[in-house]
Amino acid sequence: MEIKNDNSLNAPVTDISGVGKVRAAALAKLGIEKVNDLLLHYPRAYEHRGDVKLLENCIYGEKQATLLTVGTEPKVARIKRGMNLLKFRAYDESGVAEITFFNQDYLKSFFELGATYRFFGKVEKKGKKFELSSPAAERYDEQHPEKLPPFVSVYPLCEGLSQKAVTGYVQEALRRASIGQEDPIPSEYLVKNKLPTLAFAQKNIHFPADYRSLAAAKRRLIYGEFFDFALSLLSKKKTERRRGAPACEKGDAHELAALLPYDLTGAQKRVVEEIQRDMKTDVPMQRIIVGDVGSGKTVCAMAAMLFAVRSGRRAALMAPTEILANQHYDDVSELFGKLGINVALLTGSTPQSRKKKIYQAISGESDERIDVVIGTHALISDAVRFENLGIVITDEQHRFGINQRDALTKKGEHVHNLVMSATPIPRTLALTLYGDLDVSILDEMPPGRQKVDTFAVDESYRARLDKFIEKQVSEGGQVYIVCPAVEDSPEKENEVGEVGLFDIDIFTGEVIERPAKTPLKAAVTYCDELRAKMPELRIEFVHGKLKAAEKDRIMCDFAAGEIDILVSTTVIEVGVNVPNASLMIVENAERFGLSQLHQLRGRVGRGARKSYCILVSGEPDGEQKEASAHRLNIMKTTYSGFDIAERDLEMRGPGDFIASASTGFRQSGGLRFRLADMCSDASLMQAAFADAREWCEKMDAGD
Numbered sequence: 001m002e003i004k005n006d007n008s009l010n011a012p013v014t015d016i017s018g019v020g021k022v023r024a025a026a027l028a029k030l031g032i033e034k035v036n037d038l039l040l041h042y043p044r045a046y047e048h049r050g051d052v053k054l055l056e057n058c059i060y061g062e063k064q065a066t067l068l069t070v071g072t073e074p075k076v077a078r079i080k081r082g083m084n085l086l087k088f089r090a091y092d093e094s095g096v097a098e099i100t101f102f103n104q105d106y107l108k109s110f111f112e113l114g115a116t117y118r119f120f121g122k123v124e125k126k127g128k129k130f131e132l133s134s135p136a137a138e139r140y141d142e143q144h145p146e147k148l149p150p151f152v153s154v155y156p157l158c159e160g161l162s163q164k165a166v167t168g169y170v171q172e173a174l175r176r177a178s179i180g181q182e183d184p185i186p187s188e189y190l191v192k193n194k195l196p197t198l199a200f201a202q203k204n205i206h207f208p209a210d211y212r213s214l215a216a217a218k219r220r221l222i223y224g225e226f227f228d229f230a231l232s233l234l235s236k237k238k239t240e241r242r243r244g245a246p247a248c249e250k251g252d253a254h255e256l257a258a259l260l261p262y263d264l265t266g267a268q269k270r271v272v273e274e275i276q277r278d279m280k281t282d283v284p285m286q287r288i289i290v291g292d293v294g295s296g297k298t299v300c301a302m303a304a305m306l307f308a309v310r311s312g313r314r315a316a317l318m319a320p321t322e323i324l325a326n327q328h329y330d331d332v333s334e335l336f337g338k339l340g341i342n343v344a345l346l347t348g349s350t351p352q353s354r355k356k357k358i359y360q361a362i363s364g365e366s367d368e369r370i371d372v373v374i375g376t377h378a379l380i381s382d383a384v385r386f387e388n389l390g391i392v393i394t395d396e397q398h399r400f401g402i403n404q405r406d407a408l409t410k411k412g413e414h415v416h417n418l419v420m421s422a423t424p425i426p427r428t429l430a431l432t433l434y435g436d437l438d439v440s441i442l443d444e445m446p447p448g449r450q451k452v453d454t455f456a457v458d459e460s461y462r463a464r465l466d467k468f469i470e471k472q473v474s475e476g477g478q479v480y481i482v483c484p485a486v487e488d489s490p491e492k493e494n495e496v497g498e499v500g501l502f503d504i505d506i507f508t509g510e511v512i513e514r515p516a517k518t519p520l521k522a523a524v525t526y527c528d529e530l531r532a533k534m535p536e537l538r539i540e541f542v543h544g545k546l547k548a549a550e551k552d553r554i555m556c557d558f559a560a561g562e563i564d565i566l567v568s569t570t571v572i573e574v575g576v577n578v579p580n581a582s583l584m585i586v587e588n589a590e591r592f593g594l595s596q597l598h599q600l601r602g603r604v605g606r607g608a609r610k611s612y613c614i615l616v617s618g619e620p621d622g623e624q625k626e627a628s629a630h631r632l633n634i635m636k637t638t639y640s641g642f643d644i645a646e647r648d649l650e651m652r653g654p655g656d657f658i659a660s661a662s663t664g665f666r667q668s669g670g671l672r673f674r675l676a677d678m679c680s681d682a683s684l685m686q687a688a689f690a691d692a693r694e695w696c697e698k699m700d701a702g703d
């Protein structure tokens, strides 16, 4: 027999027998194009069918496994046109169950009188009789009971694919992977971190032998994702630090400071110095400013632009939304106007004729002088060409995709690069996650900021809450209400009995109870409810599914005071400044990370108005409630974004930070975390990064 080489993992999925054009198209929808992609198509849950129970020991109403022998000939009964029932009885030593399948008469020949099957489904008890309706069933072989695996994986699917089909394809991919596949992680690191091999991990993530093996597999794969990510950051750093950037040696921050009505904070001064030190060299700056909302990042950006302009270069600043670009433009042009620096605004709504003039000016094709351009994605349109670009700045970096940000950098060769992020990240984690960047941390707030009074309440406060909203509005304030969902979604298929992929402690292998799901408040529905309750108030909603122009319009109306209550999803996280907003209500607050809550709270308390943040939790009673109360209590007592981030890291692990740090430009080379986002332990991540760094150094030394 011909042995296929391991290249066959790189073959298109159509290489697998049974996969034709149609199936391949369905798989492509799941992002699976090559055989290898199947290995990365991890189950979303596992059914624990290995835990077989006697009928009388089952917990009724929950999905469970039983081993039953068919006791009566399966019969099909027609109920009415297009509907039939397949029925038979099956038994174990503790009782008899009536088994029914709805419209699955083709199964009749699958069940053989006297043969035994492993059933998996909800067991009900009616009187003395047990009932199972449309359970999953597998033939049991007494000679080879091991043929039935203890776990059955549940894969994410799309139309045209069945669990059975996908399971089969994954099995084929695993078979190919088992031949001569090399483990990309050096074995010394596997040993050091007590991790299994890639082959073991791949096999057990798809078809776990037991909980412990599954846990070990997950740990290995998460480590691998971090290791790869770290290597890609390190190589990116190496290639991007080639010389050739315009050294911006001129410019003095005092020129700017003299115009400000306040003194720079110590942190701002430090960051500005760090920026200037970078920009004076011809190695392109790759720097990120991480600072709490309101910590004053904009001034630091202005200083950077000033250095570029005074050194005879242009500067570009990109913001994720039109309204933010407008705000920046107003602030920057006012100050820079006094310094004789010309600022232009370029967004989607800039009139075509003006756009053309800007294009000409910044490419040096006209006499109009524009030193600084502030804008949105419009800045990266093909028509934009810069002459003499010195620095590119991106605000709220996590709102941009990698391509967008890179596109702006490519507008100039080897320009200096500055990124600003309002997600405070624990220092140790920042140095890791932003491995290819230099990190400037703005950890000092300008003096005199008001503390936003924070309360955590539950449903029983609803009536009082409504009164409070009305009171705020009647006093001239404005209200944000943030909901976790956009629209009410119908209950998902009951998944009780499955073990979710991420519900197993990856270190101990213990199963973690999946928290009960509480209904989520949805922005659209809640907005309607409020309108009915408070007909005299002006209430609007925004969420990510609205068109950008529509979102911007509503945000502008809110900023202009023409809307009293803005119901939204987290889209308002972005740093829009509405100083008149005095109340932030977060619904289902237990669903949000502390850092995210902090971010939301930062939307209010920006003006003179006394401001409040109310966290409404919809958590049911029990242990869950205690944990959630503890979390919300931290919000009541902690006001520094960095401190909150540390607590978040302790309690939820680095997942949230990875997500926010990596959705933007971090994800180079098409790398996507599949499991690591869910990682609950920062030490695994830090080990992977440290190992990757060491490995790189060894490789470099060996070159």
Ligand code: ADP
Residues within 6 Å of the ligand: 262, 263, 264, 265, 268, 291, 292, 293, 294, 295, 296, 297, 298, 299, 422, 446, 447, 575
């Ligand atoms: P962010 O870091 O969220 O982007 P901004 O740069 O928008 O924050 O600054 C928030 C507000 O604080 C602005 O109104 C700005 O003028 C003001 N500000 C910035 N630095 C200082 C400071 N050192 N002292 C007082 N106010 C400051």
Ligand code: MG
Residues within 6 Å of the ligand: 297, 298, 395, 575
């Ligand atoms: Mg800002």
